[in-house]
Amino acid sequence: MVFLTRLIVLLAATGLLNGCERQDAPPLDQQLYVWQRQWTPAHEAALQDSRADFSTLRVLALQAFPQAGWSRARIDPALLKGDGRPVIAVVRLDGQLKSLDQHEVTAQIQRVLDDWQGKGLNLSGVEIDHDAGNARLPAYRAFLVHLRSVLPASLPLSITALPSWLDSPELPALLSTVDSSVLQVHAVSDPRSGLFDPSQARKWVKAWSRITSKPFYLALPAYGVALLPGDNGAPLVESEVSLERGGTRRELLADPRQLSQLGRQLRQDPPAHLAGLIWFRLPLANDRRAWSLTTLRAVARGDALDSRLTLELSAKEGLYDISLGNQGNLDTAWPERVTLAVQGCEGADALAGYALQQNPDLLTFTRLRDGRIAAGGQRAIGWARCANIDQGASNVHP
Structure with a gap:
């Protein structure tokens, strides 16, 4: 009996120890890049709806490009102040700049910081985004x-870093400065290889964690781009701003399922010094190449x-408005085909992006181009004036 009691105590103690060892890792900090060069009224709702899930805003503040020179982002300081979250001012110094004039760049940065602090923003850091080649480190x-x-x-001072720097012996010294x-x-x-490779990203993260002794964050994509044919064979990349150029656009979009899996892996087995994830970019309601905020939050x-x-289907006096909802x-992508079982149709038509084929008892809407329906969103595809549409016998084909 004494032996049994001791065994029970030993097993209980072992279970407690193992339970402590299996405690879930703390959740990774989640932050957002706000990368619009000119703020619009849509920022208000986007900031409001993102506040519960993202701790910090890394806001594009200042840019320098060859020939074009310096430009400041036109933020809404009152809106940013009212948001209240910590703000990190991001300074983009294009990698094609021939050199960095220390005094000129520093003066430009100080003017922005003085302006932002004077407007009462909760400034908590500066980030330099400079895609320097390894030879220039x-x-x-x-x-x-x-x-x-x-x-x-x-x-605090931080920098955006490139995986290619892992090949440079200068990297440890560079990281020691920030x-x-x-x-x-x-x-x-x-870009023709895609926006994101999750297996390669994991390798880079592990390698980075072995080199740095300071906190680091992972910048992850929540957006898409289009590739257009360029003059010299290299594609032109269209992102937030449309390019006035002909030719076929090839759309690339970061896959939320891939990013979700990566986040789960990083939470379960966090690399040393990984402090959090930063998502590029804050999606606005009219941002056609960003995930919806609903998907990003999920x-x-x-x-x-x-x-x-x-x-x-929305019907009024025999006129049906036909749309698709994403609950x-x-x-998700627009479905390839939608078929409606109908009776007594006098007329029907498809809206932009779909074509209509009409038979006496069937309307078929066929997708003409790619598009997405945001989570929680809706997309009209056509209309029909019919005696009856049997919604139960109609189908959406992915």
């Missing part, structure tokens, strides 16, 4: 040392993803 490090010496010691880094694992190679939370397309949390 020593010069980039010298610039960062200078900038760090000028910025207030209380204001408080944290943001490893960008999307759109870092030939991926960030680690929710199960599902799109549920439904056929929706899930995952944006």
Whole structure:
């Protein structure tokens, strides 16, 4: 009996120890890039709806490009102040700049910071986004040392970093000059190969965690682009701003399911020093090449993803408006075909993006081009004036 009691105590103690060892890792911090060059009224709802899930806003503040020079993003300071979340000012220095004039760049940054702080923004850091080639990393490090010496010691300095820097012996010294880094694992190679490779991203993250001794974040895509034919064979990339150019557009979109799986893997087995995830970019209601905020929130939370397309009919005096609704949390492609069982139709037509084939007892809407229905959203595809449409006998074909 004594032996049995001791065995029970031992098993209970072992279970407690194992339970402690199996505790879930704390959730990764989730942040957002706000990358619009000019803010619009749509920012208000996007900020409001993102507040519960994303702790910090990394806001495009200033850009420098060859020939074009300097330009400041036209933010809404009152809206950003009212949001209240910590703000990190992001300064984009194009990788094609021949050199970085330390004093000129620093002066430009200081003017923006003084302006933002004067407007009462909750400024909590500066991020430099400079895609320097490996050969230029020593010069980039010298610039960062200078900038760090000028910025207030209380204001953290971070940099956006490229996976290609892993091949440089200069990387440890470069990382030693800043408080944290943001490893960008999307759109870092030939865009024709896609925006994102999850297996390659995991390799880069593990390699980065072995090199840095400071916190780092992972910049992840929640957007798409279009590739257009260029003059020299290399594709032109169309993102937020439409390009006035002919030719076939090839659409590329980061897959929410892939990103959700990566987030789950990182939460279950977080690499050393990984502090969180930063999503590019805050989606606005009219942003046709970004995930919906509903999908982005679901991926960030680690929710199960599902799109549920439904056929929706709105009838008035025999005139039916025909639309598709997405009741899930995952944006989905327009279906290839929609068939409606009908009776006594006097007329019908498809709306842009679909073509209509009409038979006495069947209307068939066929997709002409690609498009997406946002999670929680709706898309009209046509109309019909009929005596009856049997919704139960109608079908949506993926």
